[in-house]
Amino acid sequence: MLTPTRKRLMRDFKRLQQDPPTGINVAPQDNNIMLWNAVIFGPDETPWDGGELILALHLLSENICEDEQLYV
Template identity: 65%
Template sequence: MSTSARTRLIRDFETLQYDPPGGITGGPCDNNLMLWNSSIFNPDFTPWHGGMRLTLKFSEDYSYKTPSIQFISKMFHPNIYEDGRIYLGIIESTWTPVYDVAAILTTIQSMLCDPSPYSPANREAARMFIENKWEYDRKVRDIIARSFTADRSCNN
């Protein structure tokens, strides 16, 4: 691993340990600094309050390149593919090396409650979000309630 990527990931980890944004946790899996597990919790009044788990895979080019991000928890969201990958246009379109892991996770946390349904990764979720928000929220709550405990390990 490059020294700059390693140094940056250690700094990002320390930030998350000592000054985490509300509702966000994360860190390296086992002794692999290039693979992280994270959890995002949103406020109780949102359909996303049950908590979601995701992995971040970093390349040697981090922080000049975004990590690969995938939800472990089952998701139903306009900007998240059925396999858990995030439509990264939201993050990549504004990416700068100034962003750290906390900023990435905070952006995702915000995206959960404020999706972009007009450039969807999941067309069914986008359609439901636009046409029947109540039903969309109900489906999200149901999926989140069942999926948080049925996740995979760091070995993805």
């Protein structure tokens, strides 16, 4: 049974697939909706042009507003 948090994350992922943000790739890891990977690409014609910021988001709790960890 899916918890409200997992349902929300699945809904968010579906929305990201349908309308992906420009310059960002984000998706859950394999089959674990609580672990996400993201890459933010440096905007063109800025000091960050060609750069990549690689992120891992680990949601530790079933309460989406608590206990997130972000690794850069």
